[in-house]
Each structure stands twice: as structure tokens, then as C-alpha cells.
Amino acid sequence: MSVRAEHDRGVLARLLGRDPVLHAYQLGDLDDFFWPYTSWFRLDDQVVLLYHGGDLPTLLAFGAPADRAALSVLLGQVAPVLPARLYAHLSPGLGDALAGSFRLTPGGRHHRMALTDAGRLGAVAPAGVVLGVADLPQVRELYARAYPGNWFDERMVRTGQYLGIRDGGALVAVAGVHVFSPAYGVAALGNVTTDPRWRGRGLGASVVAALCVRLLQSVEHVTLNVKADNVVAVRLYERVGFSRVADYDEWTLTASGAAAG
Template sequence: MNSKPSHAYPSPMIDTWRVRKLDDKEEILAFLQKDRFYATYAIGDLEPDFFPRCEWFAAGAGGHIQALALHFTGLDPHILFTMGANDGLALILGSALRPERVYFTGRSEHLPAIRAFYSLGEIKKMLRMTVRNEDFRPVSGKALKLSPGYSSELKRLYSLGESRGESVIAFSPYQLAQGVFYGIEKRGRLIAAAGTHLVAPTYGLAAVGNVFTDPDYRRRGYATLCTSAVTRELLAQGLDVVLNVQEGNADAIHIYEKLGYREYCRFIEVLGVRKGLGRNKDPWGFQNPRDLLGIKQHIKEKTG
């Protein structure tokens, strides 16, 4: 555990609230565990391989965390996860944490704070699903376990979805090396795959992801078979397993429900670009802590 003191930023919008940078894993985990399956990815980023790629900020009073934001730099675009009180998130994004381009993941109620500082792309409405060992219903069939040597072939497979707006944006070769991936090959080429976004053995969590089938081979059960193989191995390791799926993707939701997954919560994903880029100063990147008094009014003006 890192025992260095956290860096504090005065936050006068709420008299007793402060924004501070966190580096104590136990303090971060205690807050994230309040909603373990919503915060699965953030908890996974406490693992030693990921923690150096993270910036953690909290807002609250009296040393108690009321809101938390995680900036993860291990993927392109960077990821920004939000949890907790909206006013606290506005304080964090208005003062201490101001990345230029990020992929947000958080609750829909966090949108006012995000929109105050970022121009947003298309908002994706997502489901977080979980599966318990006693509910898991594997399918029969054999999938190939993929080694790190399949990295280039996975990239080729995932690139097939770009023209259809289905590109897999959350894949990086380190996930293949550190996670669990299964695929189906035809004529020496991958035509379907599923894997993990993260495996966090320290915290007993894993997130299934990167599920994709070549458009020419769909509706043959390949995605189901690969996802089943990944899920089976993760559950056998004693991990709690989650996955994400777009709210409107009825076919995928049906596949996951057949395997025993159930909806846990809803959230959003959206690409954001910091407002004011290209000017001499980010107009909403506050330099003086007293300027934070304007955050709440700015949010009201933008959201009505």
C-alpha cells in the first residue's frame, strides 16, 4: 500500500468538500466495494499491472469519499470512470482532472457533470450483466484457447467490424497475455473470438469482453461457444464474472441469458473531448480554486 499523503484541492462550492488525489488502494477499494459489480473495471485497475496507469480523484467532506473518478491511461482512448455524487464529480472534472480526450463510462445521472466540461459523441446505453456459478449453463462444442501469438490475428478479426460500426475499441495485446481468450478457426483464420477485458485475481473479479464474429459466419453459435468457454474458465478460477452489452443488442443479450447471465445495472459509454481545446486556455479548466464556485451554475445553464 502506498502511504504517501494524498494531494488536496480546495473545493468551496460545497463549503466542507475537498477534491484530492488518491493513492491508497485500501481507501479506494472501500468506496468501490459499495457497488462491486458496477465498479468491477475500476477494482480491476487496482491490480499491480494496471495501477501505475491510473489517476484516482475523490471529492467529499471530512475524509469521506462522496464521488470518485478514475482516469485509466492503458487504452487509447483513455478511460474515465465515474462513481458517486454528481456535484462531487463536477468538482473533480472542473479542477483536478482535465484529460483532453477520454471514453467515459458511468451512470446516466453523471451526464450533467460530464457535459459541463466535454463535448460528447454518440451515447451508448449499456447493460452490465453477471453470472453465478450455479446459474451458468455452458454450451457443448470446442473452442481454441488463444495464446499471445494470436494478437495480430485478433486485431485482424476485430477490424472486420469497423465498416459496420462494430469495431472493438477496448482490445490491447496485453489483455491477451494477461487474460483468457478463446476462438474458432476456419481455414487457418480466426472467424470468432471472445475474451476478457480484465482478470483481477487479487479481488476475485473478471470481465468478459471482446466478443466478435466475422460477419460471414454469424448465426452459427460461434460467439456463444467462445463466450461459454471463457466464462467456464473464469468461474472455475472462483472469480465473479461480469460483461457489458449494448442495451439494444437483443441477439447478444439473448445469447448471454442462455448462458445464465442476468442484468445487474445500466450505464452509459461515450467519447468526450474537452471543451475549449485550441484556445489559449481551457475555459472550464479552473486555475483558481475560488473559480470552482461557478461550476454548479455552469451545469444549471447547460442542463436547464
């Protein structure tokens, strides 16, 4: 069987929904909000996504160990039609399937974590107010100071799933989402940060806990991605009830023979 483009959201939801935590980002991208920026490729029951809504397209291919041989075949067949430069988020070992067509620059091992013990949210005093479009200047300023280089899709503030903690009028901690899809029952935390001058006071845990409580009113699965070597962040998430459920690797891909830069 050869790879083909898949345009049926119902089929994709069925295939990805077999493991909604592993595929939370892809499921979220089935929403109208992201769907126009997606291209999907399918080989039998394996699916990969090319998301082209950012500065560089991003390829997502995740699978349990038993699925990775089939995913490698799929990636090898898709490689000739991929852009000359892109990011990739791949389950461990899948980069080998693209190594013949691309130069792979590693971006590090990451954990996929999921909220598996919501009871632990009660051990943290939740805090935070809902942020909106009017708060964007302060949000941008906080990210520039505390989380430079983060990927922030400002449209996500409109979901009502961005919370912030203030000191007086100043925004000192924030937590938001990369994915929020009540239709598919998934959310993914993102853009969590605290002003460096306020770190060590538990604000990060408090705003994350408040956001999780809010998200669980609308979705079943709350997930996130975190760099494996970010020990402080991993411990914060474990404290409020998250656990590691899978790993993946981030890469920058440049087509073999393409000019560097």
C-alpha cells in the same frame, strides 16, 4: 469535504468492493498490470477513475441511485483538472455534472451484465482453445473483418483468458477479457465476435460459455458491458446465464471552448 486524489489501493479496494459487479472494471485496474495508467479521485466514500492507458483517457464514474448526488458533486469538482478531450462511462444522469465544462457527445446507453446463473452454462456446448501471443496476427485479422473499431488491448492475451474456435486453421470466433483480476475476484468479458460467415451457428455462445467456465476457476464475479440496442448480443449473454444489473452511458467529452476535431 473537498475532493482529493487517492493513492491507497487498500482504501480503493474497500470502497469499490462494496459492489464488485458495478465496479468490476475499477477493481481490475487496481492490479499492477493497469495501476500505472490510473488516477483516482475521492470525495468521502465516492470514487471516480481516470484511466489513461488508451488513445484517449477514460473517466469511469458508477454509482447506485442513492450515490449519484454525491458522485455529481465529485465530478463537478474534478472537472477543472480533467483532460480537454476524453471518453466517459457514467451512471445515468451523471453527465449533467460535467455539462458546464464539456460538450458531451453521446455514445449510447449500455448495460452492465453479470453472470448470475452459472448453471445455464451447461445448456451450451462449450468450445474453444486458449489463444496466445503467436495467435495475435489471426486475432487482429478476425477483428478487422468481424469487429472493426473494437478496443483491443493486446496485452490481455497474455492472461491466458482468450479463447478461439477454429475451422481448420482459420480463426472463426473469439472471446476474451478486458479485466481479469484473481486478486480482486473480478473479470470482464470483451472482444467477443464471430466471423460473419459463421454467425447463426451458436459459436459465440459456445466460446463465451467455455471462457466463463475457465474464468470461474479464478474469480467470483464475471461481468461484461454491452450496448443496450445490441439485442442479438444481449440475448446471447442471457442464454448462457448473464443478467442486466445496471445501466450506464458512454460519452465523448470535449472541453468547452476547445477546438473541435
